[in-house]
Amino acid sequence: MNQAGLAECIVRAAQACHPYIQPVLYQSILTGGSTLFPRFAERLQRELRPLVPEEYQVKIISQENPILGVWRGGSVxxxxxxxxxxxxxxxxxxxxxxxxxxxxxxx
Structure with a gap:
């Protein structure tokens, strides 16, 4: 299988944005209900780090109750x-x- 993984998709999405906003995007990567696998955030962090410029901080933000994340966003x-x-x-x-x-x- 030769498909991009989640880390690669995140990098592509960030690279499609203006360079001045890219560091900010990497500091607020949100995860939701489909990411309830054990240690998902840690794995994503580990896969992203080598793909992101060293000077950028990578921060994965997991919600307390991710199943409701989309509903909360829609409500807001x-x-x-x-x-x-x-x-x-x-x-x-x-x-x-x-x-x-x-x-x-x-x-």
Whole structure:
């Protein structure tokens, strides 16, 4: 099997960002419900360290109750005063289709 592992995917995602933000990204790698395997954070740290520039700190952040992480994030987002401006309504989509999504999210 010749596929990128999680550590490689994290590095690729960080490298796709502007260089000035990369050190910050490596300091706040979040793990969630699918990472409940024993010592997952330690393993990810060990796999990431050789792939990340030495001058960058690598920090894996595991939630206390990772199963609820996505729900909490969605709850925070839905409670945001800007939430409605981030949404595309059914009627907007029916009227304009995917062009509405592209305009809302990518411009």
């Amino acid at each position: 987002l839905a409670s945001s005063p800007d939430f409605e401006s981030m949404c595309v309504t059914k009627s907007e989509y029916e009227e304009m289709g995917s062009a509405r999504c592209r305009r809302r999210f990518f411009h």
